[in-house]
Amino acid sequence: xxxxxxxxxxxxxxxxxxxxxxxxxxxxxxxxxxxxxxxxxxxxxxxxxxxxxxxxxxxxxxxxxxxxxxxxxxxxxxxxxxxxxxxxxxxxxxxxxxxxxxxxxxxxxxxxxxxxxxxxxxxxxxxxxxxxxxxxxxxxxxxxxxxxxxxxxxxxxxxxxxxxxxxxxxxxxxxxxxxxxxxxxxxxxxxxxxxxxxxxxxxxxxxxxxxxxxxxxxxxxxxxxxxxxxxxxxxxxxxxxxxxxxxxxxxxxxxxxxxxxxxxxxxxxxxxxxxxxxxxxxxxxxxxxxxxxxxxxxx
Numbered sequence: 001x002x003x004x005x006x007x008x009x010x011x012x013x014x015x016x017x018x019x020x021x022x023x024x025x026x027x028x029x030x031x032x033x034x035x036x037x038x039x040x041x042x043x044x045x046x047x048x049x050x051x052x053x054x055x056x057x058x059x060x061x062x063x064x065x066x067x068x069x070x071x072x073x074x075x076x077x078x079x080x081x082x083x084x085x086x087x088x089x090x091x092x093x094x095x096x097x098x099x100x101x102x103x104x105x106x107x108x109x110x111x112x113x114x115x116x117x118x119x120x121x122x123x124x125x126x127x128x129x130x131x132x133x134x135x136x137x138x139x140x141x142x143x144x145x146x147x148x149x150x151x152x153x154x155x156x157x158x159x160x161x162x163x164x165x166x167x168x169x170x171x172x173x174x175x176x177x178x179x180x181x182x183x184x185x186x187x188x189x190x191x192x193x194x195x196x197x198x199x200x201x202x203x204x205x206x207x208x209x210x211x212x213x214x215x216x217x218x219x220x221x222x223x224x225x226x227x228x229x230x231x232x233x234x235x236x237x238x239x240x241x242x243x244x245x246x247x248x249x250x251x252x253x254x255x256x257x258x259x260x261x262x263x264x265x266x267x268x269x270x271x272x273x274x275x276x277x278x279x280x281x282x283x284x285x286x287x288x289x290x291x292x293x294x295x296x297x298x299x
Contacts, residue, residue: 049275056268063264078269082254086263088270090243091250098160098246099228102167106224109168110175111217115205117176118183119191129180135173144237151238158241166234171224178223182216183209222285229278247274 055063056078057071083089117129147166148157156162186209194204210217232248239249251274255267 052268052271052275056265056272058265058268060264063268075265078263078265079273081263081266082270082273086250086254086266086270087245088247088250088254088273091245091247092273094160094244095229095246098163098167099225101164102171102228103221103224105164106168106171106175107217107221110172110220111179111210111213112205113172114176114179115183115209118180119186119209129176132173132176135170136177140170140233144233147234147238158239158244160239160244163235163239163244163246166238167228167231170234171228174227175220175224178220179213179216182213186212218285222281225281226278 051068054071055067057073057075058078059075062069062071083092113132117125117132151157151162151166154162156165190208190212191204194208199207230248231246232252235246235249236252239245242253245253251270254270255262
């Protein structure tokens with residue numbers, strides 16, 4: 001038998017430590033100033049929210065006597081009064097109905113419209129697309145009077161369906177504009193492969209293309225939710241029936257109903273109730289929102 005000698009292990013050459021490149025003084029100064037500005041901006045945004053939350057547990061006398069002190073107890077009666085006495089509960093339900101229905105409609109119609117404009121070529125494609133873009137530049141207050149008479153003629157004035165249709169009309173241009181780039185960037189080979197497998201246009205759209213644009217759909221859904229939830233001018237002008245008030249109208253009416261006789265504890269509680277859904281939605285979908293916006297702008 002012959003024995004094989006093991007080759008001696010060669011010592012690896014030591015890698016010299018990397019030298020840190022010195023950061024120019026101008027960049028350090030810019031970084032310091034930018035961080036200071038961001039910290040200041042964060043305080044400007046966060047501190048009023050914390051103060052509102054803290055004040056929502058106080059009574060009106062405590063608010064006026066010591067507005068910046070901590071509440072002595074968690075006074076949940078303010079939330080009960082805001083939900084029942086001030087009618088925030090019914091306004092909240094109306095807002096859920098209007099915004100939820102409008103989001104479903106605008107996402108379906110907007111995704112279909114943007115898909116057709118991005119994937120098919122026919123006479124008038126660019127004209128329709130630019131008409132959608134022109135809708136983004138149209139001020140809302142200029143359309144209030146025509147909308148008023150249009151909804152009145154159709155019997156939809158001061159109704160929730162009329163408000164839903166109006167929300168859809170104003171959110172549709174932005175939805176088409178945002179989703180256009182996502183559908184445009186999808187490879188043609190995927191649609192051709194689906195067609196070879198026997199899928200029709202509807203199946204290709206709903207089962208293949210729409211799931212691939214999930215990031216864009218999530219982003220535009222969040223943007224539309226934030227915009228429609230905080231809408232004020234349209235419901236004030238087109239929805240004067242108190243029973244059909246949305247949260248923005250109910251908050252305005254509650255704040256101005258009796259001057260200094262307002263229950264400010266319940267008012268701040270109503271503000272917290274109004275803001276909470278927006279914060280929850282943004283916190284839950286923050287990562288998807290940032291990633292999909294970057295993806296849509298880089299394509």
